[in-house]
Amino acid sequence: MSRIDEKLKSLKAGKRKALVIFLTAGDPGLSASYDLTLCAFDAGADIVELGAPFSDPLADGPVIQKSFLRSIARGANLTKTLILAEKIRKTNENPLVIMLASTLVINHGTGRFMRDCASSGIDGLIIPDAPLEEAGEFTGKAKKAGLDMIMLAAPTSTPSRLRRICSMSRGFVYYINVSGVTGGASADRKEGVKPIARLKKLTSLPVLAGFGVKTPAQARALCKTADGVIIGSKAIEIIHSAKSKTVAVKALARFVRSVRREMDRK
Amino acid sequence: MNLPDSSGHFGQFGGQYVIETLMPALKKLDKEFDKAMRDQKFHKLLERYNSTYIGRPTPLYFAERLTAHCGGARIYLKREDLNHTGAHKINNTIGQALIALRMKKKRVIAETGAGQHGVATATASALMNLECAVYMGEKDMERQRLNVFRMRLLGARVVPVSTGTKTLKDATSEAIRDWIGSSADTHYIIGSVVGPHPFPKIVREFQSVIGHETKFQVMVKEGRLPDVLVACVGGGSNAIGLFHPFHHDEEVAMVGVEAGGLGLATGKHGAPLARGKIGTLHGSKSYQMLDPDGQVMDTHSISAGLDYPGVGPEHSYYKKTGRAKYVSITDKKALDAFKKLTQLEGIIPAFESAHAIAYALTQAPKMKKSEMMVICLSGRGDKDVVVAQSELG
Numbered sequence: 056m057s058r059i060d061e062k063l064k065s066l067k068a069g070k071r072k073a074l075v076i077f078l079t080a081g082d083p084g085l086s087a088s089y090d091l092t093l094c095a096f097d098a099g100a101d102i103v104e105l106g107a108p109f110s111d112p113l114a115d116g117p118v119i120q121k122s123f124l125r126s127i128a129r130g131a132n133l134t135k136t137l138i139l140a141e142k143i144r145k146t147n148e149n150p151l152v153i154m155l156a157s158t159l160v161i162n163h164g165t166g167r168f169m170r171d172c173a174s175s176g177i178d179g180l181i182i183p184d185a186p187l188e189e190a191g192e193f194t195g196k197a198k199k200a201g202l203d204m205i206m207l208a209a210p211t212s213t214p215s216r217l218r219r220i221c222s223m224s225r226g227f228v229y230y231i232n233v234s235g236v237t238g239g240a241s242a243d244r245k246e247g248v249k250p251i252a253r254l255k256k257l258t259s260l261p262v263l264a265g266f267g268v269k270t271p272a273q274a275r276a277l278c279k280t281a282d283g284v285i286i287g288s289k290a291i292e293i294i295h296s297a298k299s300k301t302v303a304v305k306a307l308a309r310f311v312r313s314v315r316r317e318m319d320r321k
Numbered sequence: 322m323n324l325p326d327s328s329g330h331f332g333q334f335g336g337q338y339v340i341e342t343l344m345p346a347l348k349k350l351d352k353e354f355d356k357a358m359r360d361q362k363f364h365k366l367l368e369r370y371n372s373t374y375i376g377r378p379t380p381l382y383f384a385e386r387l388t389a390h391c392g393g394a395r396i397y398l399k400r401e402d403l404n405h406t407g408a409h410k411i412n413n414t415i416g417q418a419l420i421a422l423r424m425k426k427k428r429v430i431a432e433t434g435a436g437q438h439g440v441a442t443a444t445a446s447a448l449m450n451l452e453c454a455v456y457m458g459e460k461d462m463e464r465q466r467l468n469v470f471r472m473r474l475l476g477a478r479v480v481p482v483s484t485g486t487k488t489l490k491d492a493t494s495e496a497i498r499d500w501i502g503s504s505a506d507t508h509y510i511i512g513s514v515v516g517p518h519p520f521p522k523i524v525r526e527f528q529s530v531i532g533h534e535t536k537f538q539v540m541v542k543e544g545r546l547p548d549v550l551v552a553c554v555g556g557g558s559n560a561i562g563l564f565h566p567f568h569h570d571e572e573v574a575m576v577g578v579e580a581g582g583l584g585l586a587t588g589k590h591g592a593p594l595a596r597g598k599i600g601t602l603h604g605s606k607s608y609q610m611l612d613p614d615g616q617v618m619d620t621h622s623i624s625a626g627l628d629y630p631g632v633g634p635e636h637s638y639y640k641k642t643g644r645a646k647y648v649s650i651t652d653k654k655a656l657d658a659f660k661k662l663t664q665l666e667g668i669i670p671a672f673e674s675a676h677a678i679a680y681a682l683t684q685a686p687k688m689k690k691s692e693m694m695v696i697c698l699s700g701r702g703d704k705d706v707v708v709a710q711s712e713l714g
Contacts, residue, residue: 113501161601184338
């Protein structure tokens with residue numbers, strides 16, 4: 056059983072929901088990312104998703120795009136993201152997931168990438184631009200390295216695709232809450248509730264909802280059916296608007312705690 | 322075997338590297354497109370627009386003075402510059418607008434660099450009463466103000482893109498991002514043989530009219546197939562349009578000409594086939610200009626249409642298998658060729674097409690007089706005269 060499986064299983068046993076926080080590796084700097092990750096865990100995040108910066112992320116809105124570009128400008132890259140993960144792993148036992156564009160995996164060498172992830176203490180990976188049709192290029196090597204490859208399901212996915220996504224995914228199924236890019240406006244905070252209920256019937260894996268999740272209330276509403284939520288753009292926004300690293304760490308902790316509280320409220 | 326295969330691959334290239342949200346729309350588009358290709362009525366309709374609106378067939382013109390100047394192979398120009406709106410781009414936009422109508426989509430989006438594809442999409446949209454939004458980098462909007470005005474005049478909304486390099490690459494990313502949220506009522510008219518499957522196939526099919534006509538015309542004029550085909554390659558749509566109908570004719574050599582920019586050694590160019598690595602960008606796997614970290618590099622070319630860090634998967638496949646050869650031509654040589662063709666033939670070529678002409682100027686003299694070269698003159702140079710004026714004085 057992977058670290059992700061264990062974490063989600065123990066949450067379920069305690070009737071709690073999972074909170075995943077997405078952070079860009081290297082924005083506003085690699086040492087800041089280290090502090091922010093530990094702070095997110097301390098404040099109640101169950102899993103941290105580290106985004107390896109890419110110049111042209113297609114499924115991301117302006118907040119993450121700009122965050123990636125800042126990170127690249129400061130010299131971050133995939134190799135440094137892996138080193139960051141290794142450093143975090145030395146002091147923390149919570150699950151770490153890496154999120155990155157397929158081209159970065161290919162550029163690193165797919166097999167080598169999976170092995171490097173595993174030796175850095177990374178537990179799972181999300182390649183948002185590797186749908187069912189292309190995932191085969193990565194799943195075998197991920198499995199061999201003992202990594203959970205988390206697949207995405209969308210509001211537009213047909214029932215037969217959802218079934219295949221569920222059977223291919225490991226760790227959890229990532230439900231894309233809105234048809235659009237990350238950080239976009241979510242018209243209705245309950246938008247994902249029904250589709251997630253349908254999705255859950257297809258799989259025994261936990262289903263976590265991401266994209267457009269910004270407020271504690273929204274997280275709580277989604278958790279009516281979802282097993283947890285993934286928050287990215289909002290966290291990046293909070294970090295970026297802080298005047299210093301110390302302020303950013305405090306602000307992120309405050310935000311994560313507020314979401315955690317709302318999700319845990321009976 | 323006919324490529325792409327059913328999953329959209331040309332060997333290891335192509336595919337569908339996009340977020341799940343888009344996959345159902347791509348599947349539906351693929352199905353609808355294949356259906357249209359089997360529908361005689363669709364072909365008749367397309368043929369009617371080709372002949373009465375675009376102005377096809379375009380002439381295959383024997384460039385007598387250019388041939389004499391080179392003193393080698395007989396040079397023919399496939400005159401895509403004579404199409405309505407001045408370039409080959411309209412072949413694709415009319416076809417795709419008809420597909421949008423078949424799919425009952427009321428809105429289309431497009432990306433544009435210099436504005437040629439944007440104008441061609443806005444034109445097709447005006448003609449077919451479709452709502453149209455064109456994504457264009459802020460830097461390109463500044464450089465190509467006249468085309469921005471043209472698109473607006475045609476009723477399109479031009480959406481400035483201020484992210485990244487503010488050019489074609491980012492405009493393409495923004496158009497895809499729009500489509501991730503809008504595919505239910507919107508069709509994306511991509512401008513080149515790039516993007517996720519089925520786009521490289523769709524654009525190739527609509528651009529193949531170039532090669533099919535050429536084949537017929539050259540047989541009538543010369544009674545045999547040409548020895549070599551030459552076309553410029555940015556994303557590669559005019560080149561695939563010319564090459565594809567000949568790809569089984571092994572005696573026909575194919576040469577794609579990339580943007581050499583300031584020279585390959587300077588790193589300031591647009592030649593992913595010459596200097597690129599394999600990666601995924603804008604939904605498909607192909608050769609790209611990537612830095613050691615795998616980030617997409619900035620490109621440079623005097624020609625906005627070739628100023629793109631990726632290239633179509635079919636070209637990547639042709640390169641890998643050796644079916645086509647790819648070379649590059651610098652800005653300077655392209656400018657010289659721009660001037661030369663204008664003076665020898667009275668034809669002002671687009672900067673993009675001037676790259677193909679420049680290659681001919683170096684290669685045709687080395688060929689025998691009995692040999693024959695066909696160059697795709699993909700567009701006219703009206704859009705480039707302002708830059709040419711400042712460069713040539």
